[in-house]
Amino acid sequence: MPITAELIKSSYLGTLSNSHTLLEAVADHNVKMEQLVGKDYVRGTLNRYKVLETHLKVFIHLKYNVTDMDIRTIDQAFLNGFDHYLRSEKNCANNYVVKNIKNLGKILRICMENEWIDKSPFTTYKGKTKNVDRFYLNKEELTQIIGKEFLSERLKQVRDVFIFCCFTGLAYVDVFKLKQENIRKGIDGDRWLFTNRQKTKTRSSVPLLTTATKIIDRYATNKICLNKGLLLPVPSNQKMNEYLKEIG
Structure with missing residues (x-):
C-alpha cells in the first residue's frame, strides 16, 4: 500500500480498517455501563465517565486540533498532557485529576483485552491521590x-x-x-x-x-x-x- 497524505491522516484519526479511536472506546464503555446501571453500577458512576468523555473531546480538539485519535497513538505524553490540561485549564484538584485518568486507564485496559492496543500507557502514570482533611459538623x-x-x-x-x-x-x-x-x-x-x-x-x-x-x-x-x-x-x-x- 503506497503511503499517502490521506493514508497518514486516516491512520492518525483512526479511520483505517481494523483500527479504533479513543472516543469510540470511551463511548462504547459508557453505553455498556449504562446498560448495567441499577445492576452493577449506580448512575453517579456512569455520570463520571460521561464527564471524562466530555473532558477528552475538548482536550483532543484543543491540543491536537482533531475530533478524535487512533487509540494506538495514546501514549504517556497524552496522559501527561491531559493531566496538565485538567489542572491548568479546568483548575481541577489533584484527586479529581487522578481519578479521571484512572478511569481512562480502566478503558485502556479494556482496549488491551479487546486487542485494540498492545499495551496501556497508564501503567507508568505517576499521579497519586492525596489524603484530604474532611471537616464534620458538630x-x-x-x-x-x-x-x-x-x-x-x-x-x-x-x-x-x-x-x-x-x-x-x-x-x-x-x-x-x-x-x-x-x-x-x-x-x-x-x-x-x-x-x-x-x-x-x-x-x-x-x-x-x-x-x-x-x-x-x-x-x-x-x-x-x-x-x-x-x-x-x-x-x-x-x-x-x-x-x-x-x-x-
Missing part, C-alpha cells in the same frame, strides 16, 4: 441546621433529607431509593429501616431515632412521595449538592 452546628427556618420549600426538603442521612448513617444513594416498605417493626417494637446498601451490597438494619421518624412522618402525604412511591422527596445528586451549598 452537635451545635447540626442543631442549628435543624432549627433553621427556610422560606423556600426546596431548601426545607433538602435540609430534611440531609438531616435524615445524618441520623440514619445512610448515604445519599441509599436514601434516594427508600420506600415506605423499607420501614418495618424492629426487635424492640419500634420502627426500623431495612435496606440493602448500594456500595457495600450488604443488608442494613437501622433503628429510627426520633428526629428521623419526624422527617418521615412530615412527608407521609407529600405528593411527590406518593406519586413515586418514595419515602422522601430526594432530588438529584447534583441538585442536592447545589442546594446544600446554598443552605451552608
Whole structure:
C-alpha cells in the first residue's frame, strides 16, 4: 500500500480498517455501563465517565486540533498532557485529576483485552491521590441546621433529607431509593429501616431515632412521595449538592 497524505491522516484519526479511536472506546464503555446501571453500577458512576468523555473531546480538539485519535497513538505524553490540561485549564484538584485518568486507564485496559492496543500507557502514570482533611459538623452546628427556618420549600426538603442521612448513617444513594416498605417493626417494637446498601451490597438494619421518624412522618402525604412511591422527596445528586451549598 503506497503511503499517502490521506493514508497518514486516516491512520492518525483512526479511520483505517481494523483500527479504533479513543472516543469510540470511551463511548462504547459508557453505553455498556449504562446498560448495567441499577445492576452493577449506580448512575453517579456512569455520570463520571460521561464527564471524562466530555473532558477528552475538548482536550483532543484543543491540543491536537482533531475530533478524535487512533487509540494506538495514546501514549504517556497524552496522559501527561491531559493531566496538565485538567489542572491548568479546568483548575481541577489533584484527586479529581487522578481519578479521571484512572478511569481512562480502566478503558485502556479494556482496549488491551479487546486487542485494540498492545499495551496501556497508564501503567507508568505517576499521579497519586492525596489524603484530604474532611471537616464534620458538630452537635451545635447540626442543631442549628435543624432549627433553621427556610422560606423556600426546596431548601426545607433538602435540609430534611440531609438531616435524615445524618441520623440514619445512610448515604445519599441509599436514601434516594427508600420506600415506605423499607420501614418495618424492629426487635424492640419500634420502627426500623431495612435496606440493602448500594456500595457495600450488604443488608442494613437501622433503628429510627426520633428526629428521623419526624422527617418521615412530615412527608407521609407529600405528593411527590406518593406519586413515586418514595419515602422522601430526594432530588438529584447534583441538585442536592447545589442546594446544600446554598443552605451552608
